[in-house]
Amino acid sequence: MGRLEGKRAIVTGAGRGIGRAIAEKFVGEGARLVVCDLVPDRLAATAAALRAQGEVHELAGNVTEGAFCRALVDFAVERLGGLDILVNNAGIAIVEPFLDHSLDAWNRTLAVNLTAVFQLGQLAARTMVAQNRGGAIVNMASSNGHVGERGLAAYNASKAGVILLTKTMAIELADRGIRVNCVSPGWIATDLTLNSGLDPAFVAGYLDKIPMRRAGKPEEVANLFAFLASDEASFITGESVVIDGGQLSEE
Ligand SMILES: NC(=O)c1ccc[n+]([C@@H]2O[C@H](COP(=O)([O-])OP(=O)(O)OC[C@H]3O[C@@H](n4cnc5c(N)ncnc54)[C@H](O)[C@@H]3O)[C@@H](O)[C@H]2O)c1
Structure with missing residues (x-):
């Protein structure tokens, strides 16, 4: 029996990268899923691949639109019969010196990385409160929410915001049996880090900052999401768990 057997979950940004790995891990652990992404083809490919393993429904759309967030939660309740887990993974990073x-980069980044996390989190939590059977919300933060990185003012601020939003949600929802945590990955090998036009020399040099001297794998981050979403993490709430190969531990 999987760690998420029968749990009804939404995963955002599941078309590729870490979100796709989370969706794969969740289905493998027995969850019933609704996946969403901005890019319909990408999302359809994820959903088609995962349907061989379990129940997966897809809804393409933009998490920065309130109407889509409402539609997504309603869709999950309709298809799955309720909602036990929300994973707010969708995110973007725009590199520009401070x-x-x-302002456009700032607004777009905050809209996806922070405001959507607030809005979907609130809608999901209201649904969970109405169901009166608890739940788990796991948000995507970043090591950049703990320490700043040059060229990423909006991104760093958005991820620091996710960490404090997570703590606030956790303390306000604790007595309803809803746990809220976030995950703060360091350098993970995805299209975001490897194929987004970053200077190849910067990418190659990045590994020197990591004591384990390698990038993390999306599956390693997905394992942490599965743990935090599962009942095994029943006394953990309000936490930001860093997964970075030791990067933040070294000065
Ligand atoms: N890759 C890393 O090193 C790293 C490190 C720390 C945190 N993160 C965070 O992990 C998350 C996933 O990153 P990734 O590396 O897998 O990125 P990615 O670009 O490979 O995947 C992100 C997915 O989210 C989707 N998405 C983007 N904006 C959306 C929107 N408005 N509505 C719906 N879907 C949207 C994209 O279409 C894409 O499929 C992000 O929040 C990112 O900030 C990544």
Whole structure:
């Protein structure tokens, strides 16, 4: 029996990268899923691959749109009969030096990485409260929410915001049996880090900052999401768990 057997879950940004790995892990652990992504083809490919393993429904859309967030939660309740787990994974990163950081980059980053986490989290939590059987919300933060990184003012601020939003949700929802945690990955090998136009020299040099001298794998992050979403983490709430190969432990 899987660690998430029968749990009804939403995973955002599941079309590729860490979100897809989380969806795969959750289905493998017995969860029944609704997956979403902004890019329909990407999402359809994920859903098609995962349906061989379990129950997976898909809804394409943009988590920065309130109407889509409402539709997503309603869709999950309709297809799955309720909601036990929300994974707020969708996120973007725009690299611009602070002196040239555009307001557009700031607004777009905050909308996806923080405001959508608030809005979907609130809608999911209201559903869970109405069901009166608890639940778990796991948000995607970043090591960049703990320490700053050059060129990523909006990203760093958004992820620090996720960490404190997570703690606030956790303390307000604890007496309803809803746990809220976040995961703070370091450098993980995905399209975001490897194929987003970052300077190849910067990418190659990045491994020197990591004591384990390698990038993390999406599956390693997915394992942590599965643990925090499961009943094995029943006394953990309000936490940001760093998964970074030791990067933040070294000065
Ligand atoms: N890769 C890393 O090193 C790393 C490190 C720390 C945190 N993270 C975080 O992990 C999450 C996933 O990152 P990834 O590396 O897998 O990125 P990715 O770009 O490979 O995948 C992100 C997915 O989210 C989707 N998405 C983006 N905006 C969306 C929106 N508005 N609505 C719905 N879906 C949307 C994209 O289409 C994409 O499929 C992000 O929140 C990111 O900030 C990544």
